[in-house]
Amino acid sequence: MLDLKLVQKDPDRVRAALAARQASPKELERFLAVDEERRAIQRKTDELKSQRNAASQKVAQAKRSGEDAAELIAQLSQTSAKIKGLDEELKRLEEESHEILLGLPNIPHESTPVGASEEDNPVIDVWGEKPVFDFEVKDHHDLGIALGGLDFERAAKIAGARFAVTWGWASRLERALLNFMVDLHTSRHGYTEVTPPVIVNANALRGTGQLPKFEDDLFKLNHKDYYLIPTAEVPVTNLHAGEVLDEADLPRAYASPTQCYRSEAGSYGKDTRGLIRQHQFSKVELVRFVKPEDSYNELEKLRSHAEAVLQELNLHYRVVALCTGDIGFASARTYDLEVWLPGQDAYREISSCSNVEDFQARRADIRYKPAGQKKSAYVHTLNGSGLAVGRTMVAVMEQYQQADGSIRVPEALQPYMGGIEVVGQPTGT
Structure with a gap:
C-alpha cells in the first residue's frame, strides 16, 4: 500500500507512476475526490465539536447560576446529533478511501526501465x-x-x-x-x-x-x-x-x-x-x-x-x-x-x-x-x-x-x- 501522506501531498508523483505502468489514473482521482470530501466533513465536524464544547460550558454556567438551561440543552443535543451523523459519514469515507488505496499499485523504483509491455x-x-x-x-x-x-x-x-x-x-x-x-x-x-x-x-x-x-x-x-x-x-x-x-x-x-x-x-x-x-x-x-x-x-x-x-x-x-x-x-x-x-x-x-x-x-x-x-x-x-x-x-x-x-x-x-x-x-x- 502506498503511503497515505504521499498520495495526499504529491499526487503528481503517483499520476506519473501510473502513467509509466500504463495504468489508468481513474482510481487515484476518485481517491483524491473522496479524500477532499472527507477533509471538508472533518473540518465541519471539528467546528461543531468546538461549538459543542462552548455550549457545554454555557449549560454548566447556567446551571450554576440557577438559570433555565433548557434551550441551551436542546441546542446542544441538536449539535451532538449532527456530529454523530458526520462521524458516521467520516467513517464511511475513510473506509472507502482505504479501499481505493489498497487498489493503487506500487511506485516503480527509478532504476526500473520505462516501457509499455x-x-x-x-x-x-x-x-x-x-x-x-x-x-x-x-x-x-x-x-x-x-x-x-x-x-x-x-x-x-x-x-x-x-x-x-x-x-x-x-x-x-x-x-x-x-x-x-x-x-x-x-x-x-x-x-x-x-x-x-x-x-x-x-x-x-x-x-x-x-x-x-x-x-x-x-x-x-x-x-x-x-x-x-x-x-x-x-x-x-x-x-x-x-x-x-x-x-x-x-x-x-x-x-x-x-x-x-x-x-x-x-x-x-x-x-x-x-x-x-x-x-x-x-x-x-x-x-x-x-x-x-x-x-x-x-x-x-x-x-x-x-x-x-x-x-x-x-x-x-x-x-x-x-x-x-x-x-x-x-x-x-x-x-x-x-x-x-x-x-x-x-x-x-x-x-x-x-x-x-x-x-x-x-x-x-x-x-x-x-x-x-x-x-x-x-x-x-x-x-x-x-x-x-x-x-x-x-x-x-x-x-x-x-x-x-x-x-x-x-x-x-x-x-x-x-x-x-x-x-x-x-x-x-
Missing part, C-alpha cells in the same frame, strides 16, 4: 550457452508421455484441465529438485526453512497485495473466508504481520517449499500444453525482510541465490529487468530469470525476484525498531522463486534430452536421485 524488457545478463543437439528435439510434454512419466489424461479425469500426474522417475525428479533447492538455499545461502499453511485468510492476501485486486486469480474455499495460496510469499510474509522486529535480527531470510494453486483467470488458451501453466505446482519461495537502506543490495543477493540453482544445474538462462509497463502490482523493481526451453525454441520465466519496498509492510503492518530511534519504521520485503519446481523440471527434461529419448540427470541432482545418471527409456504411448 514485456516487449520493452531489456536483457541484462545471459548465462551459459544454448545446448546443441544433433537430433530433432522434443518438448517436455512429448518426452514425458513417451517415457511414461507425465500423465495428463488421468489428471483430467481426476481434476480437469491444467493438472498433471507424475509417475516413477518424473515424481522422483520433481522431489529431487525440490530437496536440492531447499538444501542449497539453507546450507549455502543462510535461509531458514519454513513450511507454512497453504490455506490462508483474506487478511493475509490483502497484506501481500493479492486482494482485493486479484481475487479472480485465486482459488477460494467455500468453507469460511479461506483461500489456497498462489505462492508461499503470502503466508511467509504474513508470519510477521503486526510485529515489530529487532534491527539486529535483520535481514531475515526464509525458504519455503510448498504446493501453490492458481486459477489462471484470463489465461485460457495460453501454455495449455504440458507443465508450464498448471493450477497446482510446487515452488520453493524465498522471502527476505530487510532494512530499507539495504533493500536494493538485498535484491541483487536474492537474484544471485535464485540464479545459483540454474547454474548448479547447468541450465542456460537469461535475466531480464521488467519495465514499468510489465512490472507486478506490488513490485518496485523486478528481475525475471528466463530459462531456455529448446523444445519450444523460447525462453520462459522460471523465477521473478522483486523488491516491493514497504508496500507490503504497510498493508501487513510489519515494522522494525532502528537502533537509537524512538519510533519504529516499516521494513522492506523481497520475494522470489528459488525456483518453480515444475518449470525447472521442464528445463531439465528439454535441455538434457538425448537422441534415444532418455534424459540425463544433472550432476548436482544425482545424489538426490540415488546416483541415477539417466532416467527413462522410450515406452511409446
